[in-house]
Amino acid sequence: MFKKVIIAEDYQSTNISVQKTLETFGIPETKYVYYCDEASSWIRKAIRDGQPYDLLITDLAFEEDFNKQQLTSGEALIKSVKEVQPNLKVIVFSVESRPAIIDELFKTLGIDGYVRKARRDAENLKQAMQDVYAGKKYTPADLKQSIKQKNTYEFSAFDVTILSLLAKGILQKDIPFYLQQKNIKPSGLSSVEKRLNQMKEVLEFSKNEQLIAYCKDIGII
Amino acid sequence: MFKKVIIAEDYQSTNISVQKTLETFGIPETKYVYYCDEASSWIRKAIRDGQPYDLLITDLAFEEDFNKQQLTSGEALIKSVKEVQPNLKVIVFSVESRPAIIDELFKTLGIDGYVRKARRDAENLKQAMQDVYAGKKYTPADLKQSIKQKNTYEFSAFDVTILSLLAKGILQKDIPFYLQQKNIKPSGLSSVEKRLNQMKEVLEFSKNEQLIAYCKDIGII
């Protein structure tokens, strides 16, 4: 099992229970911190001392308080530590349940496991640690089923751009202007309308509002 | 200190840490459950046995799963147990931070303490238990500062209904029909438009799409 583990989690109550979970594995060296910056510092210090950590368990969302931080999210922390220690195993422990967001963590940040805070989360965390230690990736069971929902649509970068502009309150008829600013190729109003229609048709939606709600749910905007 | 305490909390990780916090008080009898119905049953049973609980610690939001429940929220649980044991002390332990919601718990449900899940929540919970045991009410200090979030808007049930209909793809002009079906009082199209305009004005939005995106973000629809 892992020898040296660091946990970044701002909620004291959650932090305590992760401690207790780790105790069952009898890990010799564990560190618990409440801020991302703190986690980053300890990890870098451990590298300098020639005794790096071999597992990071982190939350995604950290609340702001009087103590202003450089790193304000789990994503930023992971990106930062991967730069100095790419082989560090990472398990994310968060309430986030949107598949698109979680997929993104595996793909772009290269995390090794994701445990969702839920009814059986302590047990899932133990399982995740065992799997990741064995060199496997860990994804919770209930995530996989929600990924392969039917009526799904592969949103292109262009789609996401349009939807993001709408969600920001840009008028549909003004979108061509914004697309030209960013040198995005199809910029005609008809192209925007066509794309929106395609999305709505595939998903069997009738209104833009519905589309925005859906995209927020799955986390692509 | 309290002699017999029951905790209702669906997240295992949080439940574990509450257990550990209670251990520091050396409370002779504690019960930990993951569902509201379960909590209700144990409390009623304890009354029948002539050894009622003297403190309930509960979350507000409970996730649904295959195990269908009668009581689906902490509010419902509190209301239910207060009917059979009005003198039971209640501390709510939740992530909810909106002052209006929390105030409502003290006023209508008569809870004795509120602890927000946050950085120092375990310590706050201990303090809350001491205060409530001493017959005092407990409200966290940081609650007052979170009151002054600007650009916020208190969404009414009517607002949420309208927004939900829009997010389901209902045409704006058809909303009055749906409101009449549900016997919701202001049902005119102008009333719907007026409400939408008010929301957009306060939040400085220009389009419905923006409004839907915002509401999805803060989780009210």
Next chain:
DNA sequence: TTCGGTTTTACGGTTTCCCGTAAGAACAGG
């Protein structure tokens, strides 16, 4: 270059939305 096919853009008519105004209903106080 020319040709065929695809993608992008432009344009007009219809529907829906937006917004201001005013009429009507509900209600409290005198």
Next chain:
DNA sequence: CCTGTTCTTACGGGAAACCGTAAAACCGAA
């Protein structure tokens, strides 16, 4: 019962979105 206030509803003109069609641009292959 009347009066003023507030809330709700009805209506109409103008803006935006929707939708189909046709012209224009693009692109690979002959």
